[in-house]
Amino acid sequence: MSGRRVHQVRRDLLLAAVREAGRSTRADLARRTGMARMTVDNLVTELLTAGLLAEAAAVADGARAGRPARSITLGPAAGGVVGAIVTTQGVRAASADLTGRILAEHHLSGADLDSLALLVAECATAVEGPAWSIVLGLGAGRDPALAAGLQQRLGRRVIVRTAAELSLLGEVGYGIAAGHTDVCYLRVGSGITCGLLLGGVLHHGAHGAAGRIGHVQMDEIGPLCRCGNRGCLDTIASAPAILAALAAPLGEPVTAARAVELSRTDEATERILADAGRMIGRVVADVANTVNPALVVMDGPLIEAGGPIVAAVGESLRRYAQPEVAAGTTIRAGTLGDRAGLLGALFAGLRATPAARGGRTLARVSPAVTTADAAPSGGGRSPGDRERAVRQDILVETLRAAGRTTRSDLVKRTRLPRAAVAALLDGLVRDGVVERCTADGPRAGRPSPCFRLVTPGELLVGVAIEGEGIRVIAAGGTGEVRWSGFRSLPLSMDGRAVMRAAAGFARELLDGHGERPGPGTRFAVSMPAPVHPVTGHLSSRSVLTMFAGFSPAEEIAAVLGRPVVAANNAQLAALAESRRGAARGARDVLYLSCDQFTGAGLVAGGRPHAGAIGYAGEVGHLNVREVGPLCLCGKRGCLSAFLSPGYFAAVSDGPPDEGRLLARAASGDRPAQRALLDAGRLIGRTVSPLVSVFDPAVVIVGGRFTEPGGFVVDGVRESLQRHCAPAAAAALTVVPAALGRDAEALGAIESLL
Structure with a gap:
């Protein structure tokens, strides 16, 4: 530094x-x-x-x-910030000081560049001192050229976000979503738009197209949408579509305000709004099952708390989402109205100061x-401790950026006192954070001691619980694989016994390689079930009853005597593929594990995303058809039910068996290969709402169905290109997984790094 x-x-x-x-x-x-x-x-x-x-x-x-x-x-x-938002209602702009107090606020009905530049300039004049940031929000259908034009007029950078993203931030900063870290904001206006807060971070998507929920395809032969696809949600449940449906029986145009008023007394109006809510709720249920927010905030001119649209969305959520997800997802109407986006723009601007x-x-x-810490008698860390923490942070960041550096150079770079740098380095060496090393090249004069960050020397062990057995991979402190092992073990109805067997196998492998679990040995386990990201427990209502209601990490730790962390298998596979596999370098990744228990894992902004209660990526229980085959979860028509061995019986030689199907496809059997291609199409069609909303850079297709060849990968790619929102599909890459069956255990290791 x-x-x-x-x-x-x-x-x-x-x-x-x-x-x-x-x-x-x-x-x-x-x-x-x-x-x-x-x-x-x-x-x-x-x-x-x-x-x-x-x-x-x-x-x-x-x-x-x-x-x-x-x-x-x-x-x-001290200055302040300026925010503006452009929607079909015109331009709103405001400025605020660094405490968040609004200094000026203006509105014009025009939505052109001149109106926008005029309002931003007027609001900026109310700020004493520098305007640290200017944030612009663009509503659905607004011309992106407005942002470039405003930037050129002002001669400075303008932060650009969608109106939905800023409205989400407004509700998080000042409204009903305050304190929440996993939120889906849904606005039903001229289009249906969405903003996502994942783990406290606003999610933009790999191509800036996240949240295109209005272009999720509901009906392949439905009305033509402005995006070029047919049957998008916008054509069925946006405000214009709802008002047009109301105008037909009434014989006259209907405003949003009148529609809301009529819905309280007129049954036909209430049914039309509720029908739109159920359509929106189908997509919200898919988002809840795959992104797993804790809160869904609904907003728009037709939305009111307790109204028919909000109630119908909740009804669909309970019907189509998994019971645990539905119980853990709250549906609320927004509280800020038309000012949500403007307040969100100011909130975003203040975060950049x-x-x-x-x-x-x-x-x-x-x-x-x-x-209380400001008072002389306040608790917590002492002023001296905090001073050392700040200085240590500066030194460590400097060494991380510069690599090996002499003490004299550290003094010059950080401008900290020489004596303080020497004392801090001594402490960091004692703590094992920093070590002395040889300087690069000869230096004139008396040599100054050289330091670098310590490369961890511990052992990292990843344990994967798979359908056919237990896989263990061990790696050094920097992630390089040292050894691995696999043991066949049929899954019993006693999940705790499986955990103890996995721990015993890991200990055997450690002993066989001359290693014993010590202070530097860390373990992570991959589970074929959702794991709560905070408690580490498996859900008490898990579909796989043997993996329900206990902490797998605690069971393994009791045998190994060392701390253990646990996570879902597809989520860990996604992490591994994004760091050392087919999506290396990509920051927004969707991993699909394609087999009879299809699941998915998400990496958002380079971070694994588990969801509010660990259910992110549960695509196997997305509803394909309401009268479909019965699923293990007790509902009909889930995706996994269409991928079970029995569903491929027509192309199987003998009793339905997944292994036999894959062997026939690998040997060149055309019907088996076509069946896998069709399975890929079905998987791609089912997860297209997730891709449209999440906007990944790469979709990685893994799992057992990919072992005979690229049939499933081709099917997934074909469906995503056909059914996704065009903005998400345009630059989307679909590739086969690179790490095979090692992905989950390698992901467990990556979670420890």
């Missing part, structure tokens, strides 16, 4: 502390940030001169003995800091 960067981090940290406290003293700022008092004094003086901070006269309040201290607040030049960056740094290096 360069000296300039260190100074910026400190400045942001100080601004964040002032913003959070509102009014503070220099001594309190030193306690809150963990920085030395001299450093705080120098930064305060610099920021006072720049007008970013202001100092008020000392006032005795009786709370402290001795001479009262002068107060520090945000200054007149120096004060917000500093707030995230403050939370990282001193998560226990509260208002």
